[in-house]
Each structure stands twice: as C-alpha cells, then as structure tokens.
Amino acid sequence: MEWSVNRESDKPIYQQIFEYIEEKIAYGEFPPGSRLPSERKMAEQLNVNRMTIVHVYDELQASGLVERKKGSGTRVSTHKWGILPKGVTNWRKYIEGGSFLPTYPLIKRIRDEAKVMKDGYNMAGGELSTDLFPASFLQASFNQHAFPSNLGYVHPQGHLEFRETLASYVKEYHDINVTSSSILITSGAQQALYLITQCLLNPGDAVAIEAPSYSYSLPLFQSAGLRIFALPVDAEGINPDDIVTLYRKHQIRMIFLNPTFQSPTGGVMTEPRRERVLEIAAELGIPIVEDDPVSLLSFDGKTHYPLKSIDKSGNVLYVGSLSKVIASSLRVGWIMGPESVINRLADARQQIDFGLSIFPQLIANQFIQSPEYPKHLAFLKQELLERRNEMVLALNEYLGDKVEFSVPKGGLFCWCKIKQKVDDQKLVEEAIKNKILFMPGSVYGSPNGYVRFTYARLQREAIKEAVLKFAKVLDKV
C-alpha cells in the first residue's frame, strides 16, 4: 500500500483512513465480501496507532460498509450496493489458482521491507546504487538521436539494428560468435530463464542447478513443474563429474550454470572445469543454460570468457543482461542459441507480451556503441572495487572472528559463512528491526548460516556502518 496518512493535514487521521477505505470499497478494489486486513496489520501498514484503526473499523461498520463476525474478521458488506449476497466474485479462489507459485516468503518479506524502509542499509537487492547508473550518458546519447519513425510492432526477436549491435558487442566483450537471427531480446535475464523453463521443458522434467545459486531462489522452476537437482558449487564452480552422476540417476534434461562471479558465492569456474563441463554436456547431449550477467565486472583485469565462447557443439544457450552493467530498470537481456530454438522462444513470447518495448532497445543500442560505454564500465569497476575493499575491511574489523569469506574478484556480492549456529529467519527479522537488509543463504539453497551482502548498493561510508550494525545484530541472536 503506497497511500499514507498526511500528518500535516487538518483532517483527523481516522477520518483520512476512513475515506481511504471507503474509496477503495467504492472502486471495487476491496470488493464486496472481501476481508480487510486485521486491525493490527492495517495499523502496521499505515504506521498508525492500533486504536485509530479500531475507531475507523467501528465507523465503517456503523455506516454499513463492512460487516464483522467473530472469527471471520472484517468483511466488506455484500448488501451495500444493492447486489444479492451471492452477487460477487469469490476472488480468493482465483488468486489461489494458476500455475505460479508465489515468491518465497522470506524473500517477499525482505523485498517488501526494502520498499518501505527509510534510512536503513540495504545489502539485499542485487543491484547498483543510484549514483552508479549512467543516467546522464543515457540521456545525452538518447537526445542526440531521433526516434525512429516506425513505432509499429517490433520483430518478435527484437529490434534488428539492436540485435546486430549486440552481435558485435558479445564478439568484442565475450568472444562469442553469433548472428542477429540467433538472438532473442528479452526483458532481462529473468525473462530468458522464464522462457527457457516454460517453453523447452515439460512438467516432470529433471534439471540440474547449482547449489547455492540465484536459480534456487526462483519459484519459476517449481512453477514449471520441474524436478530440481543440485550441483554443489565451490570457489572453482561445480564439479563436472556431478553432471554425469545426476544424469545417470535422474536423466536430467538441462543444466543451469552461472560460471563467472556466481550469485551468491562470487566464485569463478576454472578453465579446465569449463572445458570438461562442455565435453560432458556434449557427450550426453544435454543443453547448458549459461547465465552471465556480471562477467564484465572483473576487478583484477582478468577476462573470463563464457562457456559459449568455447562451445563448438551449439549446446549452450547463452543468457546475458544489461541490468548489472547499466541499469536493472532498463530491462534488457538476451538469449543466444540455435536458430530453431530462438524461433520457438520468440513465437511463444509473442503470446506472452508481444515483445520488448522498442525504447529500452533504442537506448541500449545507442549507449553500448558509444565511446561513453567503455568509460562507464571502467568507472563502474573502479567504484565496485573500492566498495568491495571497504566491505572486506569492515568484515575483517567487525566480524573477523565470526565469519569466513573469500574476497570476490568481481561482481556485486560478498558471500559469508557465519561460524556460530544461527537461524536464518531470526537473523533476518532481527536485522530488519535494526534497518539492515541482506539475503540469507537459505533462499539460494545453502544451509542456514550463510549470508549474501551486496556492496554495490551502498556508499563506502555506509558499508562500514552496515557491517558494524550487522555485527551487533549477530551478537544478539
């Protein structure tokens, strides 16, 4: 709920809330028969005293807008609008339908908190801080170029010119060979993963994903009815032989890997392992989905080339994104792979959303070709390196004896193992009380007692304070 009471107004607070709820009932946003949040919950959401809400609900009842029954809470009246008591949709039944599992509760808890938290320390979200976005570069390069005159539906695979730019881009930055007809532009890597799981696999299929991994935190694998099997990941990536074992046992049909600066561990798969993984996948005829959103953010000057760049068999579906190198709200990502697969995904995608808006494609197209882009990348890496250093310093200073971690050589995250025994849920709640957000490892499929800190979202000074605050939270639980 984004509405909030206006404490400067002459109108009493309970009156403001009464009118707000009255309006939502009149608009059908709280439909007849639907249940209002409990008094306690509503008070929390609107950040007011619970007695105020008790007062409001009493008034709503007196005016006939809501009905209250012991045990079933406060419901919007069904009589009020002259409709038969039966005459409304039981929305709950619809909301509980469909194939999509909801976001995992702990993640939802953290995301909801991130939306409302003021002057806290957000080390949870996997994104850059505001000052790292190249907003002025983007605007300048956009203003210099005219809009295209044709704003009709775009090609189902994405704007052709942009796909051509991207083909050169991945050649230059990742040594990947691809032509524009084998590229599908997506709404970030997220939609790429969604399309692949929904359109190329069937419910009941077995897939292998890294544990821990970002993929583990996505309900979309389960929403698609897939059976998930874990490939344990260490600082050198997964062990290629585990693929063979999983294949023999479960006939896995697809492998999801995030080989460079993996989320959440920050690890980088070694080159011999990369080669072996490709060999095994080719031998078994299993496709690999390579999720590669941050490999350009390397701090030590080393370039880590994707699996796709050394693959000879066409077994790799390469997924990229501009979210972590430009801006996550741009929503530009891509899939590169065999033409037949790209065509199939593009066709399904027409049904889902008719393609990505042309504007983010135009903006990205201008920017990644401009001389500003390499400058921006250099600036970004330098900033992230400094923030990483700051976090490492702080971790050593305030948590040196309590956590173990290895220094990430790139990317946005620092992955820490807490030495003492902790309950992730309790740790998150205590941290929220102290206005600290982080991601607990359990949402990525690791045991309790791991945490992922994003250093990309906080200024250097804030990183120190955040880690110190976290250390105090840890002492408490």
Next chain:
Amino acid sequence: MEWSVNRESDKPIYQQIFEYIEEKIAYGEFPPGSRLPSERKMAEQLNVNRMTIVHVYDELQASGLVERKKGSGTRVSTHKWGILPKGVTNWRKYIEGGSFLPTYPLIKRIRDEAKVMKDGYNMAGGELSTDLFPASFLQASFNQHAFPSNLGYVHPQGHLEFRETLASYVKEYHDINVTSSSILITSGAQQALYLITQCLLNPGDAVAIEAPSYSYSLPLFQSAGLRIFALPVDAEGINPDDIVTLYRKHQIRMIFLNPTFQSPTGGVMTEPRRERVLEIAAELGIPIVEDDPVSLLSFDGKTHYPLKSIDKSGNVLYVGSLSKVIASSLRVGWIMGPESVINRLADARQQIDFGLSIFPQLIANQFIQSPEYPKHLAFLKQELLERRNEMVLALNEYLGDKVEFSVPKGGLFCWCKIKQKVDDQKLVEEAIKNKILFMPGSVYGSPNGYVRFTYARLQREAIKEAVLKFAKVLDKV
C-alpha cells in the same frame, strides 16, 4: 532469416550463401545433427534460384560440413568438430516441449509475409501506419524531462508516478475510479491477458469468449489448458442471457469481452446489454475481463464508457493499452481490479520478467499528461475517420454486390461478409500472391467467408487500390 545475398558484390552468390551457412554452423546456430531447410525452401527464403542452393549444398557436403541421406534431407555433420556422434543436443525434442502452442499457421503465414513483403498492401496487422505515430511529440516531451536518477528495479506493479497519472487518465477519459495501488502496468494488453489466463485460472477451467473475437486468435487460452466456450457477438455485442446458459452447462469461470469497437467486428455493445451483463456476472459471481484498447477512437463524438465505469461489485478486471492510441511498440498496457488480484498478478509477473522497463513508462507518463496528447487523439480520430470513409467508398464501388458490412463507428477495422462461398486459406494465398494482406475471419472463430480489413495502416490512396486488388483476387478464387 534477415540475412540476404548482396547482388552488388563481386563475390558470387553461391559463395556468399556457402559462407553464410558455414558461419551459422560454426556458431552453433545450425547445431550438429540439425536439419537444414530443403533446397526449395532455402531458395525461397533467400530469393535465389534453386540450382544455386543445390550447388551450395553440394559444396557443403564436399567440405564435410553437412551429410545427406536419402529421405532425411541435409543435416549438419556431427563429426566435424571432433565430437562424438552422440555428442549433441537433440534440440527438436526441446522445441516440441513446453506448454506453449505455436501461433496458428494461417496467422503465422500472414505475419511472416508481412515481415518480408515490399510495396504490397497490408490490411492485416491491427496497428497504425507510421505517419500516425506521435514520434516527434514523444521525443520532444522526452527531451524536456530529465531521466530519473534512480534506475533500479521498479515497483512490481509499475512506476508509481505513472500509475498515479493513469488513475487520473482513466478517470478523465473513461470515468473509471481507481487508485494507484490497484493498477498493474503490463507489456500491452497482450501481457494482461496472458497473466490473467495463467495466474487466475487452472487447466480445465471453462471460460467464455466472444465469437468472433481477437481472443479467439490467441493460442494462449489453449496453452493455459482452458476450455473455451463461445458467446456469439452481433452488432450490439453479446446476448447477456447466453452467459447464463453457458454457466449452467459448463460452469464457466471467467468472461472475456471487448465491448467497444470490437475486434474484428467493430461492433459496440449497447448500454442495456452492458448493464445486464454486469448484473448477470455479479449474480453468478463470475469475473469479467474487459479488453478495451480502442474505445477512445470514436468517430461520431459519442463516448462509450467501459463496463468498469458502471460496475459496483468489483467484478471487472479492466484491461487497457496505449498500443492503438500511441504506438504498439511502446508496449504499455494495464490491468485495474481488486487489490488482492493485482498483488497476485504483480508477484507472478516478477517471476516472468521483473516488470516493464521504466523508459516506456516515463515516455507514456510525460505524453498522456501533456497538452499534446488530446491534440494527437483528435488528429488520429480525424485521420482514421477519413481512411474509414475511403474504405467504405471503395468497398461499395468495387465489392458492392459481393460483400456485406456495416460502417464501423470507431476503431481500426472493417468487417466484411463475402456473399459467395470461399475458402479462407485459398483466399489468403491468392491475396498474398497479389501482395494483399488481410485477416480471414476464421482465425477469430467465425465461419469461412469473413474478412477483417485494417484501414489504419494504409494511406487513403492505397486503400482504394488495395480494395480494388482484393476484388480481383476474389473474382479469381
């Protein structure tokens, strides 16, 4: 395939094609074991002589890149890259998986043709012609406003400011009352329909849709495993009593309606019917999805208010879009409905694509608030009216005795019944030969012998020529 031979080049055509295919094989875009298009088909796609392709395939075979077997066509070699013959993914098995049905063949045929057709007459696509897009307005209003500095992930329901603007917008233009927390911004109406069918319904559920209708042409209903039942539609919309009949027989769980300037018929549901539909839906407790992309494009000065504006029960999910009033490549649409439903859809949507890019939202936000927007709407309506008049004239002149139609009072389409008996498929093919594209009624669920002509995509002079050409095509079949 977007690549084409360069006829100005010194390099022989067969050599260009050889290198093109060689490249696609090397890049894994034609993976080992995959089948190349037949010689005939490849010749058609690249618009070259079939003997050229025979030559190219011979050369590819001689160089070991492809293998040819009687009866199984031309396949990319599996040996070439030193991989075991088994060592590749059988992509065909993946492509045939997933829950998405492909686009209906006749629609795909027309869309593919639209992509490559040069100097023909496209009366098929439901979109505006290039000159009707407010490109310069959009650019101007965009250049005047700075980008927001925060380009991090957007709120799952969409950019808050834009949702607030939209709440005022639908109040002003459609007399709909809604607050920003009950709005979900989508990638056009298409994604709205997708989310609703995927997230609120279960496989096997029965739904009612108008016949004929745009919904009928969407494989997404069947992809979601829904059972579809028809509500016949005439010039006054559906017959409300049909809902009761369908409900008794099939327990329909949702109704999809496009009440104003319906696609494809152009009809407008009468007011008494609108009221009765709402009454019945409320009595039975069935939600209505109201798809309303073109109601602002009224030619006779009459405003047609949506069902949503007179609904008191919160039973209507209102779906809107800027595709037909601004530009389809903007990809901005919305769903408005009960807050609990919007929250559920927004959560699922996070899994699918992490929300719409902020840029189309910013552009739309600027433009619909600007004084240019009403001017643009007035211009658009005037232009469409003139084109409609031109089409009506041409239909009367060239097809007066052969088709029946009623004059559309708004929207983009003219719906014609052909008096003689025709086969839709044959008519489409003959038309394509003569560079005319239109939509056959059968894809919208009507019997053979109906056609939908878009007058929005062609200039006035072209409309006359297109209808004349169509008349000749009709004479032939």
